[in-house]
Amino acid sequence: MVLLSPSVKGLRKLLSVCENYAKSHGLKYNVLKTEMLIFKAGKGPERIPEVFLDGTAVRVVRQFKYLGHIVTDDRKDDLDMERERRALSVRCNMLARRFSKCSTEVKGTLFRAYCQCFYTCQLWYRYKRASFSTIRVQYNDAYRILMKLPRYCSASSMFAEAGMPDFFAVIRTRISSFWERLRGSDNSILQVVGQDLRSPIIAHWRLMHRDSNRK
Template structure:
């Protein structure tokens, strides 16, 4: 049984897996997304896109996720796609890639890659 410790909002397990932190992100993501859906369901698509980008595209410390089960990662990716659909009123069967392309929003994989690249760029600037 692995023990969990929270430090600066990040869940650290003694087995050094990041599944707990991914699930923490998943719960927070659902809470923020459902809040947007409940509160701003009458707003225009532009407002909903800005809210989604501001509140749902922030992945605090995702750059540190290196040791996790594929299932945890896929749950987070599916949640990102599904909540984007729900916020903007898309059908379940609509293509996720065309949905993101039409609204100029990064996919979950692109969002993580951009965050990792930003951290790498920041660290190289500090080191030089």
């Protein structure tokens, strides 16, 4: 469960609603597992007043994992990209070890199923170029390892010959699919987000399509 508020006063009011609901329904929140993350905006205040749940101060953290995605107080995605890179490495090594003697067709099917599922990659928009490059190289190396190709063979050539989407194509596809669902949602809040072309993340999505198509 996540509560979002633009102010400490608003967050306290939301927590009060939760406390009253819990008491009236015989429930109790686990304060030890409750965390508060403050998104930075400019310099921000030097001191943030404490927020309490059932009389106990809520612990402040700089990052936490929500639905598998790492959220940080500076709203950067480098940590989540590293999480996905490590997961990709584990999946690739597993496939290479267990299915090394399978045919090229079988390996291609396995690669599509296990190595192209970049979870929440459509939300990546604030990151260092090095982070993006690292996970792209990991994707290319994963295919080389699985198919037993030379380490320094051309990535664009090997994907083109196999009819396999490269890293940029996978990202563009995930972005397009997510944006389509966002704009077609019945939720009024999601509709506003999806139609706001001034949004930084939507500007990044458009840039990803434009720059990738140039390559």
